[in-house]
Every structure is written in structure tokens, then in C-alpha cells.
Amino acid sequence: MGLRLTPTPFSLRRLAMPLFAIVAVIGLAGCNNKDKELPYKEQSIYEIYSQAVVYLEEGRDQEAAKYFDEVERQHPYSVWATTAKLMSAYAHYHANEYDEAVTRLDRFIAVHPGNRDIAYAYYLKGLAYYEQIADVRRDQEETRKALDALQDVVTRFPNTPYGRDARLKIDLTRDHLAAKEMDIGRYYLNTRHYLSAVNRFKTVVETYSSTSHVPEALHRLTEAYTALGLYDEARKSAAVLGYNFPSSEWYKDSYSLEQGVEHRLASSTPKDTLAPIAPNSGPNFATRGSKSGEEINKLSKPPVPVDPLNNNSGVEPDFPVKVPGDNK
Numbered sequence: 001m002g003l004r005l006t007p008t009p010f011s012l013r014r015l016a017m018p019l020f021a022i023v024a025v026i027g028l029a030g031c032n033n034k035d036k037e038l039p040y041k042e043q044s045i046y047e048i049y050s051q052a053v054v055y056l057e058e059g060r061d062q063e064a065a066k067y068f069d070e071v072e073r074q075h076p077y078s079v080w081a082t083t084a085k086l087m088s089a090y091a092h093y094h095a096n097e098y099d100e101a102v103t104r105l106d107r108f109i110a111v112h113p114g115n116r117d118i119a120y121a122y123y124l125k126g127l128a129y130y131e132q133i134a135d136v137r138r139d140q141e142e143t144r145k146a147l148d149a150l151q152d153v154v155t156r157f158p159n160t161p162y163g164r165d166a167r168l169k170i171d172l173t174r175d176h177l178a179a180k181e182m183d184i185g186r187y188y189l190n191t192r193h194y195l196s197a198v199n200r201f202k203t204v205v206e207t208y209s210s211t212s213h214v215p216e217a218l219h220r221l222t223e224a225y226t227a228l229g230l231y232d233e234a235r236k237s238a239a240v241l242g243y244n245f246p247s248s249e250w251y252k253d254s255y256s257l258e259q260g261v262e263h264r265l266a267s268s269t270p271k272d273t274l275a276p277i278a279p280n281s282g283p284n285f286a287t288r289g290s291k292s293g294e295e296i297n298k299l300s301k302p303p304v305p306v307d308p309l310n311n312n313s314g315v316e317p318d319f320p321v322k323v324p325g326d327n328k
Helices: 009-035 045-057 061-074 079-094 098-111 118-130 141-156 161-190 194-207 214-228 231-244 249-260 285-290 293-299
Strands: none
Touching: 045 061, 045 079, 061 079, 079 098, 079 118, 098 118, 118 141, 118 161, 141 161, 161 194, 161 214, 161 293, 194 214, 214 231, 214 249, 231 249
16 A cells, blocks of 8 residues: 555644744744843943933833843943932833832842932832732732832831832731631631631731721621530620621621520620720721822832932933923
8 A cells, every 4th residue: 555645634733833833932032032131232321311211201111121221231330320220120110010120129129228219119119019919819929028018118118108108008908918818718618617717717807907807707707606606706706896896787797696596605704894806996998099099100100310420519410311200
């Protein structure tokens, strides 16, 4: 029997596979080339920095970041190289390239801890993590990183505009982490893993006591303890809920649940001897959005650079330096 010369669909696919692989490699190489440094072309600081600012104002953030990096590459000992590092981080942040922004900010913080704009660098790092906060049904690693970074801003620069805005974002971040604990706790409650549910709800009450999820957490504790037959504990949770949130809808549900099992609860523990948690001392959630978007957006923009040649002379630099939002 002779050889079959007509290719089958299967053989055509096999022949096409190497071609697809070559095309894929070329495509990947093209993507990698996009992230490479600019071809070296000797230019003055004025030319490089000005071009970077133009790209930034045009919304071409990736090109702007490359030119800010080029300032440091060609003029590493210039004072403007320090400013360019920060501007490069901002350009990556503005392009939603948060990992690149954090990498540059970490390097800036490590190399220039005494820089006049160091507070902004810490704040921008917190924002880069804050922007990556995911839905409560997903992993909250970035949320925890945001909390740590924002807390660093408050600890180091409490009286700056960055510190004040970081406090508000910390409250919202903690509320998000509490929501994650509640989501897991409800799952355990629905699947009748009551001890696991109790641990999650207790975390909300004890660790995130100033968040908006505490009333529901106390009610869910009442439900879980009741399901376990721990009626004294259920009564305590309901009492704490009633003491701190008497007008809450969750307390009404807990009260109804408590009345249904009252005859099985120990009557020797008067409610007024319970140790309630402190009333919610956190900020008013209804007013958290009172800060205008314009003010928050202004904070995220880099501070206006000073004349690096003579900071005390008041002399303007010999080439224009502008950042987004600067109308001077």
C-alpha cells in the first residue's frame, strides 16, 4: 500500500502547531520589547524631563514613565534624578501598573528617606495597594497590605494631609476586612460548622469593633451559640447587642430568638452585670464620603518639585517643571 499524500485535518493541525508556536513567541517578544528601556540617545535633562511631562499630560503614562526613568539612567547624579524616580512611580500608578509603582516607591523610600516628598511616597504606596482591594469573596492579601501601608503613613506623618486622608481609608479598609470575616462566618453558619462561625464573628467583634458589621456579628453569634445549645453565651451576645445597638434591626432579631429559648437560659446572670463592648467610637459611616473627589485626587498628585540647584534662593529652574494639576 502506497503512502497517503493527501494531508488529513489532524496532520494539518500538527503541521500548524510549530507555526503557531513561532507566532506566539514573536508576540511575546513584542510585548517584552514594550517594557524595555528606550534606545540610548544622549540628551539634556531639559529634553528628557520635559518630554516625560508632556507624555504625562497627554495621558501616555507608560511613555512618561520610560522618560522619567531615562532621566536617572543618563543623569544619575543630578538632583532631578531623585524627582524623576517619584514621577516615574506616579506615572505607573496612574497607568494602573501598581506593582511597578510599588517597586519604584520602595526603592525611593529606601534610598531617599529624608527627602522632602517622602510623605507623599509613603502615601502613594498606600494608594497603590488600596486601589487593588478586591471583592470580599476573593483573597484579601492586597487589602491587608493597604492597611499596613496606610497605617505607616498615619504613624509617620499624622499631621499632614496625607495622614488625615489615610485615616479615612484605614477605616474603610478595616470595614472591608470585617466584611470578609462576615462572609466566611455566614458560610460556616449555613453549613452548620458553628464553632468555626463563632471564631469568625468573634474576630469581627474584637478586632474590628469600630466597623459597621459589629451588630450583625453579635446577632450571628447569638444564632451560633443557640444552635450549639450554649444558651448563656447566646444571651450574653444578645445583651451586648442590645446595650450598644438598641435600635438595630439585628437586635430585634436576636431578642426574638432569645425569647424563643428563654425558658432554657440560666436565670442567675442578670443582664446588668455583663461586660458589654464599648459603644461604636469609630467615624460616622454616613459622612465618610463627604471629602470631595477633587480633594482626594489632588492628594494623589506629586508635590511640585523645588529648584534643585538652589533650594533657598527662590530662583526658578532654567527649564519648565510641571506636574498634572499644577496651574502655576
